[in-house]
Ligand code: HEM
C-alpha cells in the first residue's frame with residue numbers, strides 16, 4: 319500500500335446532517351469495496367460495502383488483537399492497569415477469545431434476557447414517573463437515557479448503582495477519541511481497580527450476579543482474577559454507554575421524523591416495535607469509528623490483496639447505508655426489514671449484549687413516547703452537542719420538554 | 721429443508737432464536753445453539769433462512 323493521497327480516516331460528518339455518516343464515506347463506497355485510507359499516519363484498508371464487511375469480519379485470517387502488526391491503533395498496546403487488568407476479550411482472538419466469551423454468554427441468552435423484561439419495564443416506568451413529576455425542561459440523557467442501561471447492567475453484574483457517577487465518568491473518558499493516552503490510561507486504571515476490588519469482595523461473599531459467577535471460575539482455576547476484572551470492565555463499559563446513546567440519539571432522530579415517531583406512538587404491536595429498534599440501530603449505527611482489525615495471512619478479495627500486517631477498518635455506518643442491501647438507505651423507515659444490519663458488528667466478536675440492548679430499547683421506545691406524547695426538543699437542533707469525538711456516537715445532552 | 725448447526729463456531733449471539741424461535745434454542749449453561757428440529761415445516765423456511773443469514777459465526781447451514 320502507498321500512503322500518498324489516501325484520505326484520512328475518520329472523516330467528518332456534514333454539518334446539519336447529524337444522523338448521516340460522513341459524505342466522504344458514501345463517495346468511497348461508490349468508488350470501490352476496498353479503498354486505501356490513512357490513520358495515525360499509516361495506511362490501512364477501508365472496507366466500504368456491506369457484503370465485503372460481512373465476509374471479512376467473519377474471516378479468521380483477521381485479528382482483533384491490537385498487538386498484531388498493522389492493527390490500526392495509536393499505540394499498538396491494549397489497556398492494562400498496574401494490577402494487570404485488561405479490557406476483556408474484545409481485543410483477543412480465538413481460541414482464547416471464545417474460551418472467555420463463553421464464560422459470560424449464559425446471562426445474555428434470549429430466554430434469560432426475556433425474563434428480565436418485566437424488571438426493565440418497571441425501571442423505565444419509574445424513571446418516566448420521576449420525569450413527569452420533576453421540573454422541565456430536563457436533560458433526557460442525564461435523567462433517563464443513562465440511568466436505564468446503568469441500572470440494568472449494575473443489577474446484572476452486581477455493581478452498586480450508587481457508584482454510577484464514578485463509572486459513567488471514567489467510561490466516557492476511556493472511549494473519548496480526543497483524550498490523551500494518559501487520560502485514557504487513568505480512566506481505565508480507575509475502572510480496573512474498582513472492578514478488581516468488587517471481584518475480591520465477591521470472592522469472599524458471592525451473590526446471585528454475573529461477577530459472583532465469575533468468582534466461581536476463579537476458584538476452579540479456569541479464570542484469573544485479572545481476567546475476571548477485565549471482563550467486568552468490558553461489560554460495565556459496553557453495557558451502559560452504547561444503549562444510553564441509542565436511547566437519546568434515537569429519541570432525537572424520532573423527534574426530527576415526527577411521522578416515524580407517530581408509528582411507534584400509535585402501535586402496541588411488539589413485532590413492529592422490534593422492527594423499529596432494528597431500523598434505528600441500522601440508521602444511527604452509533605459505533606461510528608469503524609471496527610478495527612489486522613491481517614494475519616494474505617487475503618485476496620475483489621482483485622485486491624490484503625497482505626499480512628495490513629490494517630483494516632470496517633465503517634459499519636456506511637455498510638448499513640449500502641444501497642445494494644437497503645434501498646433508499648438514507649431514509650429512516652421504521653417499517654422496513656432492517657434485521658440484516660451490522661450495527662452490532664459481524665463475526666465472532668458480534669455484540670454479546672445485543673439481546674439485552676434490543677430488549678431495553680424495545681421497552682424504552684414502546685413506552686416513552688406513549689406516556690409522554692407531547693415530548694419535544696427544548697433546544698435548537700444546532701445547539702445540541704453531538705459526540706463527534708466519542709468511539710460511540712450520540713449526544714452529550716438532550717434538553718426536552720412536553 | 722434440512723438444518724445443520726456447528727456448535728463449535730457458535731458465539732451465542734441469540735440471533736437465530738430471535739429469527740426462528742420454533743427451530744433454534746440455546747443451551748442453558750452457555751447459550752450455545754441447539755436445534756429443536758433439524759427438519760422444520762416448510763412454512764418456517766423464510767424464518768430459517770433469515771436465521772442463517774444473520775448468524776454472525778456462519779454456524780447455520782440450510783439445505784433445501
Ligand atoms: C445498542 C447498544 C449496543 C451497540 C450498538 C453495540 C455494539 C457493539 C459492536 C459493534 C461490537 C463489536 C465490536 C467489534 O467487532 O470489534 C460489540 C461488542 C460487544 N458488546 Fe456491544 N453494543 C451494544 C450494547 C451492548 C450491551 C448492552 C452489552 C453488555 C451488557 C454489550 C457488550 C458487548 C461485548 C462484551 C462485546 C465484545 C464481544 C466480543 O468481543 O466477543 N454491548 N458491541
Ligand code: SF4
Pocket residue numbers: 725729730731732733734735736737744751752753771774775776777778779780
Ligand atoms: S445465530 Fe449463530 S452464533 Fe448466534 S446463537 Fe445462533 S448459531 Fe450461535
